[in-house]
Structure formats: C-alpha cells, structure tokens
Amino acid sequence: MEKGTRVITNADGVYLWDSDGNKILDAMAGLWCINVGYGRKELADTAYEQLRELPYYNNFFQTTHPPAIELSKTLVDISPSQFNHIFFTNSGSEAIDTVVRMVRYYWALEGKPEKTVIISRENAYHGSTVAGSSLGGMKLMHEQGGILTDIEHIAQPYWFGNGGKLSPDEFGIKIAKDLEARIKKIGESRIAAFIGEPVQGAGGVIIPPETYWPEIQRICDKYGILLIADEVICGFGRLGEWFGSDYFSIHADLMPIAKGMSSGYLPIGGLMVGDRVANTLIDKGGDFNHGFTYSGHPAACAVALKNICILKEENIIDTVKNETSPYLQKRWLELGSHPLVGEARGVGMVGALELVKNKETKEGFPEKQNVGMVCRDFCFNNGLVMRAVADTMIISPPLIISNDEIDDLIAKARLCLNLTAEKIGL
Numbered sequence: 001m002e003k004g005t006r007v008i009t010n011a012d013g014v015y016l017w018d019s020d021g022n023k024i025l026d027a028m029a030g031l032w033c034i035n036v037g038y039g040r041k042e043l044a045d046t047a048y049e050q051l052r053e054l055p056y057y058n059n060f061f062q063t064t065h066p067p068a069i070e071l072s073k074t075l076v077d078i079s080p081s082q083f084n085h086i087f088f089t090n091s092g093s094e095a096i097d098t099v100v101r102m103v104r105y106y107w108a109l110e111g112k113p114e115k116t117v118i119i120s121r122e123n124a125y126h127g128s129t130v131a132g133s134s135l136g137g138m139k140l141m142h143e144q145g146g147i148l149t150d151i152e153h154i155a156q157p158y159w160f161g162n163g164g165k166l167s168p169d170e171f172g173i174k175i176a177k178d179l180e181a182r183i184k185k186i187g188e189s190r191i192a193a194f195i196g197e198p199v200q201g202a203g204g205v206i207i208p209p210e211t212y213w214p215e216i217q218r219i220c221d222k223y224g225i226l227l228i229a230d231e232v233i234c235g236f237g238r239l240g241e242w243f244g245s246d247y248f249s250i251h252a253d254l255m256p257i258a259k260g261m262s263s264g265y266l267p268i269g270g271l272m273v274g275d276r277v278a279n280t281l282i283d284k285g286g287d288f289n290h291g292f293t294y295s296g297h298p299a300a301c302a303v304a305l306k307n308i309c310i311l312k313e314e315n316i317i318d319t320v321k322n323e324t325s326p327y328l329q330k331r332w333l334e335l336g337s338h339p340l341v342g343e344a345r346g347v348g349m350v351g352a353l354e355l356v357k358n359k360e361t362k363e364g365f366p367e368k369q370n371v372g373m374v375c376r377d378f379c380f381n382n383g384l385v386m387r388a389v390a391d392t393m394i395i396s397p398p399l400i401i402s403n404d405e406i407d408d409l410i411a412k413a414r415l416c417l418n419l420t421a422e423k424i425g426l
C-alpha cells in the first residue's frame with residue numbers, strides 16, 4: 001500500500017473498480033483468465049450449490065464424483081479428437097509438473113527410459129514451480145532457484161525481434177528447424193518431447209509465423225517425440241477456437257489447461273492426455289502415483305463445467321472468431337501507425353505493441369529508461385489495465401468485450417501512448 005499498491009474491490013463485465021472508486025477497463029482479463037467476464041452470478045450460484053451438495057471428495061482409490069465425471073466428458077467433447085482422458089490439477093503449474101512426470105513415465109513404459117530430455121523455448125512461460133520455471137525460458141527465473149536437468153531451450157519464433165531480413169514465413173521455418181538441430185545435437189535417443197505455447201503469452205504475445213507450427217509438427221512426427229501444446233492461455237476461446245491447437249492445426253499428445261477453464265472463478269487446471277500416451281499408461285502401466293488432495297475439487301469442477309456451458313450457450317467463441325476479434329484486430333493494428341509503435345500484432349483476443357525509439361530501424365529504448373513501465377503506469381492511471389513485458393505492451397481482454405468497449409480500450413491505449421511519447425520527449 002505504501003508503494004501505491006492498487007486495491008481492486010469489485011468488477012463487472014470487462015470493468016474493475018479500485019478502492020478509490022476508479023473504473024478501469026481490464027484488458028488483461030485478470031491474468032489471461034476471466035474469459036466470460038466478471039460478475040457472473042450463475043458461476044457463484046453453481047459454486048454455492050455444489051459446496052452444499054458435496055463440498056469435497058477425492059479422486060483417488062477408484063472414487064470420483066458427478067462434477068468431475070461431467071466435466072471430464074465435456075472436456076473430451078470440446079477438445080481435439082485424440083483427447084479422451086483428463087488428469088485434474090489445481091493450476092497450470094501443477095499440470096506442467098504432471099507433464100514432466102508423465103512424459104518420463106511414458107517413455108519408461110515404452111522401454112526407452114533414457115528418453116528424458118524435454119525441449120522448450122527461450123522466453124516461454126510454463127509456470128513457476130520447479131518444473132514450470134525450468135521448462136519456461138525466463139532467465140530471471142532460472143537465476144532464482146536453478147533449473148531441472150534434461151531441459152533444453154531453443155529459440156522462440158519472434159519475428160519482430162529476431163527475423164532480420166527474412167520474411168515471417170522464411171523465419172518461421174528457420175526457427176522451427178532449431179528443434180531438429182537440437183534433437184541431433186543431444187541425440188535422438190535422449191529426446192522425449194517438445195513443449196510450446198501455441199502463442200507465447202507472458203513472453204510478450206509472440207505469435208508464430210504461419211509456417212512455424214507445421215514445421216514443428218513435421219519434426220516431432222519424424223522423430224516420434226511427444227508434442228505438448230501448453231493451452232493454459234490459448235485454451236477456452238482465446239484465439240477464437242476452443243484451443244490454440246485448433247487454430248494452428250497442431251496435433252498434440254498432451255495439453256496442459258487452466259485459466260479460462262473456469263474463467264478464473266475458482267482455481268482449477270488439468271492435463272488433457274492424448275490416446276497415444278493414455279493407451280501406453282493404461283495398457284502397460286499400473287497406477288500412475290500422482291495427484292493432489294484437491295485434484296478435481298467438486299466446486300471447481302462444477303464452476304468449470306458451468307463456465308464451459310456459458311461459452312457454448314452464449315456462442316462466445318464464435319462471436320470472438322467472427323465479430324469481435326476481427327474488430328479488435330482492425331482497431332489494434334491502427335495503433336501501429338503511432339510514432340512510438342514499431343509493430344502492432346495480434347490474433348483472436350490477444351495483442352501486442354512493440355514500443356521503439358526508431359520505427360524504421362526497430363531500435364529499442366535503453367533498458368533503464370523503462371518505457372514499458374512508464375506506459376503501463378499511464379494506463380493504470382487512466383482507467384486501463386495493459387501489461388508491459390519489457391517494452392512490449394500486451395492485452396488479452398475478456399472474450400465478452402463488445403465493440404463499444406473495444407473502442408474504449410483503443411482510445412485509452414492511444415491516449416497512454418501519447419502521454420508516454422510526450423514524457424520521454426519523442
């Protein structure tokens with residue numbers, strides 16, 4: 001509080017209010033999660049009713065309960081066809097930890113226990129437990145607490161930053177081929193899996209060129225390694241499809257999910273397990289000795305189920321795909337002409353603005369100038385939550401944002417870009 005911490009007291013739709021009574025447009029959907037928007041009484045009622053009916057029971061020892069059963073069925077319904085099993089967790093990070101154990105166990109059951117290396121990407125975000133921060137590619141996190149062994153990081157498909165003179169499509173192929181090079185360097189016999197977010201979120205909304213995922217898929221298929229699509233942000237409609245894998249036609253073997261699964265109303269996550277892995281675990285394995293006290297908590301499952309019903313019944317994902325995200329993207333790209341913006345990019349309900357000193361050369365600002373933070377603070381003080389990842393401004397609004405609210409978002413973002421440019425004397 002002394003440092004000026006803002007206290008958020010209530011919220012409705014896409015707006016938050018703080019303890020000083022300021023109304024703020026939440027263009028980050030909380031933390032990439034309030035997909036159906038704030039103030040959904042039906043989700044609160046669902047939690048209340050479930051807590052009265054059965055507040056808790058576990059999913060161990062061949063027991064389960066109706067909300068977990070119903071949610072499992074629904075998740076299998078809405079996910080790509082190879083997913084027929086789900087392992088519940090309470091967060092994305094726990095789902096990622098589950099990935100590491102499950103991948104290693106899978107290869108051990110396949111008689112290849114030496115296949116333990118998982119390849120991830122620089123600047124990826126996969127959570128903050130030991131496994132999550134290790135698989136993630138954030139140097140600052142690796143410096144705090146170290147990194148697990150047998151995790152490798154290759155380059156990210158960040159065309160604006162690293163594309164040089166290549167076209168986005170050429171760059172996409174070139175960067176994907178780093179995977180093949182790393183497999184060869186480490187030795188095919190050691191490689192277990194590749195993991196990636198369909199669109200990197202916390203790393204700064206890095207949208208891969210169209211050529212990237214098909215090439216990654218080709219390489220995973222060629223070497224028979226497992227492909228893990230981390231859907232914690234992209235899942236549940238963020239890109240205008242149920243999953244980022246649907247948007248990019250990725251055929252994944254495992255999909256960690258969380259966030260939009262319950263629109264953040266209660267904590268829940270999970271690992272969707274594809275048939276290839278599930279069949280081996282079921283046919284060759286015994287019990288997978290893994291799970292958490294609150295895995296598949298009844299109230300969280302009931303809320304997630306109701307949240308998915310809302311997404312379906314209100315046609316939210318189709319509306320994103322056909323109406324609101326085309327409008328958001330059209331308006332967002334207009335900000336690309338601002339003198340401070342080197343690139344405006346976006347897809348579905350995410351977007352990024354690269355703040356630069358020189359639009360032509362893409363030259364950035366010195367780190368110590370903290371231009372992203374300057375802009376973020378202007379946003380906060382002018383009724384807009386927009387995140388800064390270094391000097392990249394990012395948005396990920398609730399999926400129910402209307403075109404009028406999008407106009408409000410763009411007007412506020414433009415105002416804050418102007419204020420930032422003025423402050424730094426651009």
Ligand code: PXG
Binds near residue numbers: 233269
């Ligand atoms: N995978 C991805 C792709 C994520 O974005 C996680 C896993 C971990 O989920 P949990 O539920 O354990 O947090 C995430 C989480 C940020 C920020 O600064 C992003 C996340 C979490 C905290 C901060 O953008 N994403």
